[in-house]
Amino acid sequence: MSPLLQQLIDALKCLPGVGPKSAQRMAFHLLERDRSGAKHLADALIEAVDKIGHCKSCRTLSETDICGICESTSRDNSVLCVVETPADVLAIEHIAEYRGKYFVLMGHLSPLDGIGPDELGLDLLEQKLAAGDINELILATNPTVEGETTAHYISEMAAEHQVEATRIAHGVPLGGELEYIDAGTLAHAFSGRQRIRV
């Protein structure tokens, strides 16, 4: 195999879920059938990698210093939603119900992976809390051990600055059947039950 072709296949393997076989298929597809698409992909990749950094206000991925959501004047400045990844921001934006702003941790507290408060930019979040504009801090980290730990750590921080912290609910998914739900989720749903308002 030609060295350049091998180089392309090896490079494609850096994508998640792409092994040697798929990388080879992708390489042949781009070279045999879609050269203009390949050029476009290459340009888009270079441009994205060169220009996209982190928003200075919420840490999400952004090519401007301050991202669109942070800059928006129509959004509520007094509510801040803390999430783990930029993908979580997109998921919440999709439901189109939330009009506050975000703070993206780009991870969660995980001592065994060497990730502590400093690695998550929590000092930046603390500055925001200290500034006093925020009334409610919504903790939307994942319902995992690390996500819960992160939520607790941040809620302590919020309490120090007299900011109300709330945690998103978790339990039985819509359309789910109790019989098939794992014990952990069901126990959580049970302990978090709510009064029915009539």
Place this chain on the structure above:
Amino acid sequence: MQVNAEPAYILHKRPYRETSQILEVFSRNHGRLSLMSRGSRSPRSRTSGILQPFRPLLLGWYGRGEMPNLRDVDTADARPPELRGKSLMSAMYLNELLVILLHRNDVHEALFTDYHETLSTLQQTTRLEVNLRNFEKNLLEHTGFGLNLVHDADSGEPVLSDRYYAYHFEHGPVCCQPGSCRQNPVISGSSLLAFDAGELETPGSIAEIKKLMRYVINSHLGGKKLKSRELFRSPLKTA
């Protein structure tokens, strides 16, 4: 090799490929080991909810070599310990200690039981510090680094409750004047004896023993820092 329904806890999980993960496991009869759990990170996985740290599990696995494959998983106890806030952070600290201090495949049955019991005591935050210190002591003892708390390491005399002792790593307590030793923690004899008997009560003793255990564990780590200590923003209650 095939193992069925082995009592175990997950200490840590690392994502692997798209939908799999590598589990760091502490099991009762096989010690600490890594298991490959295929497909458990996929959105349709039925096990992702129970494959969590601090839940008593029954795991089955097969395969030889460094990393056997997880075959089945069940909960060993319908009610896992409810760990929140400081309790959860303390439990993460235990896991970090176990991952760092336990060698792979060394069997520690008694320590497993101790870990299991400590997790359930951590649900109450009132005696959190004492429970953590006792676990640290037992962990060192089970891994062959047991502490000498009752004999003066130089003279061999029994530790006396009204004296003060400078604690030397891998040696033991040495009688000294309070304030005379700067490199080593100085602990009162009464605190050493209370800790040895598992009867830490007074805030003063708890604070002294905390200093001692920090010194001993840090010496074992040889410069490596425990990340989970950074999770505590405010000091734990000593009472």
